[in-house]
Amino acid sequence: MTATYNKISAVTVSTAGTSFLIMDSIPQTYTDLVLIVNGSAAAAMQIRMRLNNNSGSGYSSTVLGGNGSTASSTRTPQGAVDALPVDYFATFTSTSGGGTGIINLMNYSNTTTKKTVLFRANTAGSGVSVGVGLYDSTSAITRIDIISVGGTNISVGSTFTLYGIKAE
Amino acid sequence: MGVYKLSAAGGLATPRTNYSSFLAGNPAVEFFAYESIATVTVGAGGASVITFDSIPSTYTHLQIRAIARRTGSGTDTPTDWLRINQDTGNNYTWHYLGGNGTSPFAGGSSPQNRAYVLFTTAGGQTANTFGVSIIDILDYKNTDKYKTIRALGGNENSDNGQVKFYSSAWMNTSAITRIDLDTDANDFAQYSHFALYGIKGA
Numbered sequence: 001m002t003a004t005y006n007k008i009s010a011v012t013v014s015t016a017g018t019s020f021l022i023m024d025s026i027p028q029t030y031t032d033l034v035l036i037v038n039g040s041a042a043a044a045m046q047i048r049m050r051l052n053n054n055s056g057s058g059y060s061s062t063v064l065g066g067n068g069s070t071a072s073s074t075r076t077p078q079g080a081v082d083a084l085p086v087d088y089f090a091t092f093t094s095t096s097g098g099g100t101g102i103i104n105l106m107n108y109s110n111t112t113t114k115k116t117v118l119f120r121a122n123t124a125g126s127g128v129s130v131g132v133g134l135y136d137s138t139s140a141i142t143r144i145d146i147i148s149v150g151g152t153n154i155s156v157g158s159t160f161t162l163y164g165i166k167a168e
Numbered sequence: 169m170g171v172y173k174l175s176a177a178g179g180l181a182t183p184r185t186n187y188s189s190f191l192a193g194n195p196a197v198e199f200f201a202y203e204s205i206a207t208v209t210v211g212a213g214g215a216s217v218i219t220f221d222s223i224p225s226t227y228t229h230l231q232i233r234a235i236a237r238r239t240g241s242g243t244d245t246p247t248d249w250l251r252i253n254q255d256t257g258n259n260y261t262w263h264y265l266g267g268n269g270t271s272p273f274a275g276g277s278s279p280q281n282r283a284y285v286l287f288t289t290a291g292g293q294t295a296n297t298f299g300v301s302i303i304d305i306l307d308y309k310n311t312d313k314y315k316t317i318r319a320l321g322g323n324e325n326s327d328n329g330q331v332k333f334y335s336s337a338w339m340n341t342s343a344i345t346r347i348d349l350d351t352d353a354n355d356f357a358q359y360s361h362f363a364l365y366g367i368k369g370a
Contacts, residue, residue, distance in 0.1 A: 004365065005202040031207075031363060032233055062322065062329030064267025075269025078326055106300045107235050112359050116235065116300045116324055118331075130267075132322030132331040138296055165233070167363035168204035 006030070009162040013039070016153035022144040022160050026108075030164030033105040033141070037086075037121075039158025040098030041148065044126070048083035049103065050145040051115070051135050055082040058136035061117075065129035083147055084133045086119045098158070099123035108141040115141060203227075205364045214239050214355040220347045220364045223308070227366030230305040230344070234286065234362045235298035240354035242290035245323055245330045248351045249282040250303070252315070252338050256281050259339045262317075266332035283336040286349055287321035291357060298360065299323035309343040 008030075009023040022035065037047070057079040064073045076085055086103050101121040107113055115135040122128045135141075144162065148154050185192075205227075208218050223230070238246065245268075251260075260283040263276035277284075287299035301321035308315060315338040322331035338344075349362060 003200055004204045005200070031361075060324060060326065060329065062267060062269040062324055062331050064265065064272055064331050064333075071265075071272040073267025073269055073272045073331075075329060104233075104300070104302060106233065107298075107361055110359070110361075112296065113235065113298050114294070114296045116298060118300050118302060118320060118322065120320070130320060130331055130333065132300065132324045132329055134297060134324035134326070134329070136294075136326060165202075165365075166204065167207040167233075167361075167365075 004166050006164050006166070007161065008164050011160045013154055013156050013158040016042070016156050018151060018153055019145060019147045020154065020160065022146055023162055024143045026142050026144070027164065028109040028140055029166065030109065031107060031167040032165040033108050034163040034165060035103040035105070035144065036161045036163070037101035037103065038098065040155045041152050042155060043152050045152040046085055046149045047154070048081065048147050048149060049086050050083035050147055051141050052137070052139060052143050053145065054137070057082070059084040059133065060136070061085050061131050061133035063129055063131035065127055067127040078136060084117060084135060086117070086121065086131070086133070105141060111138055111140050114138055201368045203366050205366050207361070207363045210356045210358050210360040212358050214357055215360070216350070216355045218349040218356060218362050221345070223345050223347070223364070224366070225309045225343060226368070228307065228369035229367040230308045231365045231367060232301065232303040232347070232362060233365065234301045234360070236286060236288040236301070236360040236362070237298045237357040238288050238291045238351055238354040239357045240290070241292040242353065243292040244290050245328070246288050246290055246352065247284045247332070248286040248288050248349070249284045250286060251282050251348045251350070252340070252344050253342060253346050254348065255338070255340060260336060261339070262334055262336035264332050264334045266330060268330045269328065279339065283317060283338065285317055285319035285334045285336050287323055287332070288351060289323045289325065291354060294325040297323070297325050305344065311341050311343055313341060314339045315344060
Protein backbone atom coordinates (compact mmCIF):
# COMPACT_ATOMS: atom_id res chain seq x y z
CA MET A 1 0.00 0.00 0.00
CA THR A 2 1.38 3.43 -0.88
CA ALA A 3 1.33 6.29 1.57
CA THR A 4 -1.77 8.48 1.37
CA TYR A 5 -0.29 11.50 3.16
CA ASN A 6 3.25 12.05 1.97
CA LYS A 7 5.87 14.72 2.55
CA ILE A 8 6.95 16.10 -0.81
CA SER A 9 9.22 19.01 0.04
CA ALA A 10 10.63 20.88 3.02
CA VAL A 11 12.23 24.32 2.97
CA THR A 12 14.02 25.84 5.96
CA VAL A 13 15.05 29.43 5.58
CA SER A 14 18.81 29.72 5.98
CA THR A 15 19.16 33.30 4.77
CA ALA A 16 16.41 35.81 5.52
CA GLY A 17 14.58 36.96 2.44
CA THR A 18 11.33 38.09 0.87
CA SER A 19 10.66 35.25 -1.52
CA PHE A 20 11.11 31.51 -1.33
CA LEU A 21 10.52 28.78 -3.87
CA ILE A 22 8.71 26.02 -2.03
CA MET A 23 8.69 23.59 -4.90
CA ASP A 24 8.77 23.51 -8.67
CA SER A 25 7.73 20.56 -10.82
CA ILE A 26 5.29 19.41 -8.16
CA PRO A 27 4.30 15.79 -8.87
CA GLN A 28 0.79 15.57 -10.28
CA THR A 29 0.07 12.24 -8.62
CA TYR A 30 -1.75 13.54 -5.55
CA THR A 31 -5.27 14.89 -5.02
CA ASP A 32 -4.66 17.72 -2.55
CA LEU A 33 -1.60 19.56 -1.32
CA VAL A 34 -1.10 20.77 2.24
CA LEU A 35 1.51 23.43 3.01
CA ILE A 36 2.45 23.77 6.67
CA VAL A 37 4.04 27.10 7.53
CA ASN A 38 5.86 27.92 10.76
CA GLY A 39 7.93 31.06 10.92
CA SER A 40 8.62 34.60 11.92
CA ALA A 41 9.73 37.90 10.44
CA ALA A 42 11.67 40.99 11.36
CA ALA A 43 8.44 42.98 11.57
CA ALA A 44 4.73 42.36 11.29
CA MET A 45 3.86 41.37 7.75
CA GLN A 46 1.57 39.33 5.57
CA ILE A 47 2.64 36.38 3.50
CA ARG A 48 1.21 35.47 0.14
CA MET A 49 1.40 32.40 -2.03
CA ARG A 50 2.14 32.66 -5.73
CA LEU A 51 1.12 29.73 -7.90
CA ASN A 52 2.83 28.62 -11.10
CA ASN A 53 5.00 31.75 -10.93
CA ASN A 54 1.91 33.66 -12.06
CA SER A 55 2.00 37.28 -10.88
CA GLY A 56 -1.17 38.21 -12.71
CA SER A 57 -4.46 39.42 -11.28
CA GLY A 58 -6.31 36.13 -10.86
CA TYR A 59 -6.10 35.88 -7.08
CA SER A 60 -8.89 36.68 -4.61
CA SER A 61 -9.73 35.69 -1.05
CA THR A 62 -12.28 36.01 1.74
CA VAL A 63 -11.01 35.93 5.29
CA LEU A 64 -12.49 35.71 8.79
CA GLY A 65 -10.30 36.73 11.70
CA GLY A 66 -10.14 37.66 15.35
CA ASN A 67 -7.51 39.70 17.17
CA GLY A 68 -8.50 39.01 20.76
CA SER A 69 -11.09 41.76 20.98
CA THR A 70 -12.78 42.02 17.59
CA ALA A 71 -13.92 39.62 14.89
CA SER A 72 -13.81 40.85 11.33
CA SER A 73 -14.08 39.69 7.74
CA THR A 74 -12.36 41.16 4.74
CA ARG A 75 -12.16 40.41 1.07
CA THR A 76 -9.30 40.85 -1.36
CA PRO A 77 -10.80 41.14 -4.86
CA GLN A 78 -9.19 40.07 -8.07
CA GLY A 79 -6.79 42.63 -9.42
CA ALA A 80 -5.80 43.94 -6.00
CA VAL A 81 -2.88 41.53 -5.49
CA ASP A 82 -0.46 39.50 -7.58
CA ALA A 83 -0.37 36.52 -5.23
CA LEU A 84 -2.82 34.89 -2.86
CA PRO A 85 -2.89 36.26 0.69
CA VAL A 86 -2.81 33.28 3.02
CA ASP A 87 -3.11 35.13 6.30
CA TYR A 88 -4.95 38.27 7.27
CA PHE A 89 -3.14 39.43 10.34
CA ALA A 90 0.50 40.02 10.65
CA THR A 91 1.07 36.52 11.80
CA PHE A 92 4.82 36.43 11.53
CA THR A 93 6.60 38.61 14.04
CA SER A 94 9.83 37.86 15.82
CA THR A 95 8.54 39.33 19.07
CA SER A 96 5.26 37.42 19.19
CA GLY A 97 6.69 33.97 18.78
CA GLY A 98 6.02 33.79 15.09
CA GLY A 99 3.07 32.17 13.49
CA THR A 100 1.79 28.97 11.99
CA GLY A 101 -0.40 28.25 9.03
CA ILE A 102 -2.04 25.33 7.28
CA ILE A 103 -2.81 25.89 3.62
CA ASN A 104 -4.87 23.34 1.69
CA LEU A 105 -4.74 23.38 -2.11
CA MET A 106 -7.71 21.28 -3.11
CA ASN A 107 -7.66 19.19 -6.28
CA TYR A 108 -4.54 21.02 -7.38
CA SER A 109 -3.81 18.75 -10.36
CA ASN A 110 -7.28 18.97 -11.88
CA THR A 111 -7.22 20.80 -15.25
CA THR A 112 -10.98 21.41 -15.40
CA THR A 113 -11.66 23.21 -12.14
CA LYS A 114 -10.34 26.53 -10.93
CA LYS A 115 -8.18 26.18 -7.86
CA THR A 116 -9.63 26.91 -4.44
CA VAL A 117 -7.39 27.17 -1.42
CA LEU A 118 -8.50 26.80 2.21
CA PHE A 119 -6.20 28.16 4.87
CA ARG A 120 -5.90 29.00 8.53
CA ALA A 121 -3.25 31.00 10.32
CA ASN A 122 -2.52 31.48 13.99
CA THR A 123 -0.23 33.75 15.98
CA ALA A 124 -0.59 33.96 19.73
CA GLY A 125 0.65 37.52 19.71
CA SER A 126 -1.78 38.97 17.19
CA GLY A 127 -4.67 36.82 16.13
CA VAL A 128 -6.24 33.92 14.35
CA SER A 129 -7.70 33.77 10.87
CA VAL A 130 -9.24 31.41 8.38
CA GLY A 131 -9.83 32.02 4.72
CA VAL A 132 -10.73 30.74 1.32
CA GLY A 133 -8.90 31.82 -1.81
CA LEU A 134 -9.28 31.42 -5.54
CA TYR A 135 -6.58 31.06 -8.15
CA ASP A 136 -8.61 31.86 -11.25
CA SER A 137 -7.02 29.30 -13.51
CA THR A 138 -7.83 25.73 -14.51
CA SER A 139 -4.14 24.94 -14.91
CA ALA A 140 -2.71 22.30 -12.66
CA ILE A 141 -0.50 23.72 -9.94
CA THR A 142 3.12 22.83 -10.58
CA ARG A 143 4.96 25.51 -8.60
CA ILE A 144 4.50 27.27 -5.26
CA ASP A 145 6.39 30.34 -4.07
CA ILE A 146 5.92 32.16 -0.76
CA ILE A 147 6.49 35.90 -0.75
CA SER A 148 6.36 38.53 1.94
CA VAL A 149 4.58 41.83 1.56
CA GLY A 150 6.20 45.20 1.99
CA GLY A 151 9.78 44.06 1.66
CA THR A 152 10.02 42.56 5.14
CA ASN A 153 12.28 39.55 5.38
CA ILE A 154 11.05 36.15 6.47
CA SER A 155 13.43 35.11 9.24
CA VAL A 156 16.04 32.37 9.35
CA GLY A 157 14.61 29.15 10.73
CA SER A 158 11.16 29.59 9.23
CA THR A 159 9.93 26.33 7.72
CA PHE A 160 7.62 25.45 4.85
CA THR A 161 6.68 21.78 4.49
CA LEU A 162 4.63 20.53 1.58
CA TYR A 163 2.57 17.33 1.75
CA GLY A 164 0.56 15.48 -0.84
CA ILE A 165 -2.69 13.64 -0.08
CA LYS A 166 -3.74 10.97 -2.50
CA ALA A 167 -7.29 9.71 -2.82
CA GLU A 168 -7.56 6.18 -4.13
CA MET B 169 22.95 -18.35 10.70
CA GLY B 170 21.33 -16.85 7.58
CA VAL B 171 17.76 -16.97 6.33
CA TYR B 172 17.09 -19.51 3.66
CA LYS B 173 14.37 -19.06 1.08
CA LEU B 174 13.63 -22.34 -0.56
CA SER B 175 12.75 -22.42 -4.22
CA ALA B 176 9.23 -23.14 -5.45
CA ALA B 177 10.31 -26.68 -6.22
CA GLY B 178 10.95 -27.22 -2.52
CA GLY B 179 13.18 -29.87 -1.03
CA LEU B 180 16.72 -29.71 0.33
CA ALA B 181 18.17 -30.91 -2.94
CA THR B 182 16.88 -27.90 -4.87
CA PRO B 183 18.68 -24.54 -4.98
CA ARG B 184 18.02 -22.08 -2.21
CA THR B 185 18.81 -18.44 -1.71
CA ASN B 186 20.43 -17.16 1.44
CA TYR B 187 19.39 -13.84 2.96
CA SER B 188 20.74 -11.94 5.92
CA SER B 189 17.32 -10.47 6.71
CA PHE B 190 14.10 -12.16 7.63
CA LEU B 191 12.45 -10.17 4.85
CA ALA B 192 14.10 -12.65 2.50
CA GLY B 193 14.06 -10.14 -0.34
CA ASN B 194 10.44 -9.16 0.20
CA PRO B 195 9.43 -5.50 0.68
CA ALA B 196 8.79 -4.40 4.25
CA VAL B 197 5.14 -4.05 5.22
CA GLU B 198 4.32 -0.41 5.94
CA PHE B 199 1.47 0.74 8.15
CA PHE B 200 0.05 4.18 7.63
CA ALA B 201 -2.06 6.25 10.00
CA TYR B 202 -3.90 8.22 7.28
CA GLU B 203 -5.50 6.12 4.55
CA SER B 204 -7.83 6.66 1.65
CA ILE B 205 -11.08 4.72 2.09
CA ALA B 206 -13.25 5.74 -0.87
CA THR B 207 -13.52 8.44 -3.51
CA VAL B 208 -16.40 9.67 -5.65
CA THR B 209 -16.02 11.94 -8.67
CA VAL B 210 -19.29 13.14 -10.17
CA GLY B 211 -19.73 12.38 -13.84
CA ALA B 212 -21.44 14.20 -16.67
CA GLY B 213 -24.95 13.45 -15.49
CA GLY B 214 -24.47 14.97 -12.05
CA ALA B 215 -25.31 13.18 -8.82
CA SER B 216 -28.25 13.65 -6.50
CA VAL B 217 -26.50 12.16 -3.48
CA ILE B 218 -23.03 10.94 -2.58
CA THR B 219 -22.87 7.85 -0.37
CA PHE B 220 -20.04 6.33 1.60
CA ASP B 221 -21.35 2.98 2.84
CA SER B 222 -19.89 0.04 4.73
CA ILE B 223 -17.31 2.30 6.32
CA PRO B 224 -14.70 0.02 7.93
CA SER B 225 -14.36 0.15 11.71
CA THR B 226 -10.58 -0.03 11.67
CA TYR B 227 -9.94 3.70 12.09
CA THR B 228 -10.35 6.18 14.92
CA HIS B 229 -11.42 9.29 13.01
CA LEU B 230 -12.74 10.05 9.56
CA GLN B 231 -12.06 12.98 7.27
CA ILE B 232 -13.93 14.03 4.16
CA ARG B 233 -12.15 16.36 1.74
CA ALA B 234 -14.40 17.68 -0.98
CA ILE B 235 -14.84 20.14 -3.77
CA ALA B 236 -18.48 20.58 -4.74
CA ARG B 237 -20.67 22.55 -7.09
CA ARG B 238 -24.41 22.43 -7.67
CA THR B 239 -26.13 22.12 -11.00
CA GLY B 240 -28.65 24.81 -11.94
CA SER B 241 -28.34 28.57 -12.17
CA GLY B 242 -28.46 29.76 -8.58
CA THR B 243 -26.08 32.48 -7.45
CA ASP B 244 -26.33 32.13 -3.68
CA THR B 245 -23.62 30.82 -1.36
CA PRO B 246 -25.08 27.51 -0.23
CA THR B 247 -24.12 25.17 2.53
CA ASP B 248 -25.30 21.64 2.00
CA TRP B 249 -25.48 18.71 4.32
CA LEU B 250 -24.69 15.21 5.43
CA ARG B 251 -26.65 12.51 7.13
CA ILE B 252 -25.29 9.59 9.13
CA ASN B 253 -26.45 5.97 9.01
CA GLN B 254 -29.56 7.13 7.11
CA ASP B 255 -30.83 8.68 10.35
CA THR B 256 -33.63 11.07 9.35
CA GLY B 257 -34.57 11.90 12.92
CA ASN B 258 -34.01 15.32 14.47
CA ASN B 259 -30.68 14.23 15.90
CA TYR B 260 -28.31 16.80 14.41
CA THR B 261 -27.30 20.16 15.83
CA TRP B 262 -24.75 22.64 14.53
CA HIS B 263 -23.20 26.02 15.14
CA TYR B 264 -21.12 28.12 12.80
CA LEU B 265 -18.94 31.20 12.57
CA GLY B 266 -18.42 32.73 9.18
CA GLY B 267 -17.17 35.67 7.19
CA ASN B 268 -18.43 37.03 3.89
CA GLY B 269 -15.71 39.57 3.21
CA THR B 270 -17.70 42.39 4.80
CA SER B 271 -18.59 41.22 8.29
CA PRO B 272 -18.48 38.14 10.49
CA PHE B 273 -21.67 36.25 11.25
CA ALA B 274 -22.68 33.34 13.42
CA GLY B 275 -25.59 31.03 13.93
CA GLY B 276 -26.81 27.71 15.23
CA SER B 277 -29.68 25.32 15.15
CA SER B 278 -32.03 23.38 17.31
CA PRO B 279 -31.98 19.64 16.52
CA GLN B 280 -32.79 18.97 12.88
CA ASN B 281 -32.68 15.98 10.55
CA ARG B 282 -29.39 16.82 8.81
CA ALA B 283 -26.07 18.49 9.51
CA TYR B 284 -25.21 21.46 7.31
CA VAL B 285 -21.43 21.19 7.04
CA LEU B 286 -20.74 20.83 3.32
CA PHE B 287 -19.81 23.88 1.25
CA THR B 288 -20.89 24.02 -2.35
CA THR B 289 -20.81 26.64 -5.07
CA ALA B 290 -24.10 27.44 -6.78
CA GLY B 291 -24.37 26.55 -10.46
CA GLY B 292 -24.76 30.14 -11.60
CA GLN B 293 -21.57 31.36 -9.98
CA THR B 294 -18.27 31.85 -11.79
CA ALA B 295 -17.72 28.92 -14.11
CA ASN B 296 -15.49 26.08 -12.93
CA THR B 297 -15.33 27.28 -9.33
CA PHE B 298 -16.13 24.84 -6.55
CA GLY B 299 -16.82 25.09 -2.85
CA VAL B 300 -14.29 23.30 -0.67
CA SER B 301 -14.77 21.43 2.60
CA ILE B 302 -12.64 19.59 5.10
CA ILE B 303 -14.94 17.66 7.45
CA ASP B 304 -13.62 15.77 10.45
CA ILE B 305 -15.72 13.16 12.24
CA LEU B 306 -14.10 12.27 15.51
CA ASP B 307 -14.26 8.89 17.25
CA TYR B 308 -16.75 7.70 14.67
CA LYS B 309 -16.95 4.11 15.90
CA ASN B 310 -17.13 4.83 19.61
CA THR B 311 -20.42 3.52 21.00
CA ASP B 312 -20.12 5.40 24.30
CA LYS B 313 -20.58 8.92 22.96
CA TYR B 314 -22.44 11.13 20.53
CA LYS B 315 -20.45 11.95 17.43
CA THR B 316 -18.77 15.31 16.95
CA ILE B 317 -18.25 16.78 13.51
CA ARG B 318 -16.15 19.80 12.73
CA ALA B 319 -15.88 21.41 9.34
CA LEU B 320 -13.96 24.19 7.67
CA GLY B 321 -14.85 25.35 4.25
CA GLY B 322 -15.98 28.02 1.91
CA ASN B 323 -16.44 29.16 -1.61
CA GLU B 324 -14.61 31.88 -3.44
CA ASN B 325 -15.80 33.19 -6.78
CA SER B 326 -14.42 35.99 -8.85
CA ASP B 327 -16.57 38.60 -7.11
CA ASN B 328 -17.75 37.13 -3.81
CA GLY B 329 -16.86 34.56 -1.24
CA GLN B 330 -17.64 33.08 2.12
CA VAL B 331 -15.69 31.07 4.66
CA LYS B 332 -17.13 29.22 7.67
CA PHE B 333 -16.27 27.08 10.65
CA TYR B 334 -18.85 24.52 11.71
CA SER B 335 -19.24 22.36 14.77
CA SER B 336 -21.93 19.72 14.70
CA ALA B 337 -23.18 16.81 16.76
CA TRP B 338 -24.97 13.65 15.75
CA MET B 339 -26.81 12.72 18.92
CA ASN B 340 -26.51 8.99 18.60
CA THR B 341 -24.00 6.58 20.16
CA SER B 342 -24.03 4.11 17.26
CA ALA B 343 -20.87 3.57 15.31
CA ILE B 344 -20.94 5.35 11.96
CA THR B 345 -21.13 2.99 9.02
CA ARG B 346 -22.68 5.21 6.34
CA ILE B 347 -22.51 8.87 5.35
CA ASP B 348 -24.74 10.50 2.74
CA LEU B 349 -24.02 13.96 1.32
CA ASP B 350 -26.81 15.86 -0.37
CA THR B 351 -27.92 19.29 -1.53
CA ASP B 352 -30.94 21.36 -0.58
CA ALA B 353 -31.50 22.23 -4.21
CA ASN B 354 -30.35 20.81 -7.54
CA ASP B 355 -27.70 18.08 -7.73
CA PHE B 356 -23.96 17.87 -7.41
CA ALA B 357 -22.39 18.98 -10.68
CA GLN B 358 -19.85 17.18 -12.78
CA TYR B 359 -16.27 17.23 -11.44
CA SER B 360 -17.44 17.54 -7.85
CA HIS B 361 -15.10 15.29 -5.90
CA PHE B 362 -15.52 13.67 -2.50
CA ALA B 363 -12.76 11.71 -0.77
CA LEU B 364 -13.16 9.80 2.51
CA TYR B 365 -10.07 9.13 4.59
CA GLY B 366 -9.52 7.14 7.76
CA ILE B 367 -7.14 8.15 10.52
CA LYS B 368 -5.85 5.51 12.87
CA GLY B 369 -5.12 6.03 16.53
CA ALA B 370 -2.08 4.61 18.28
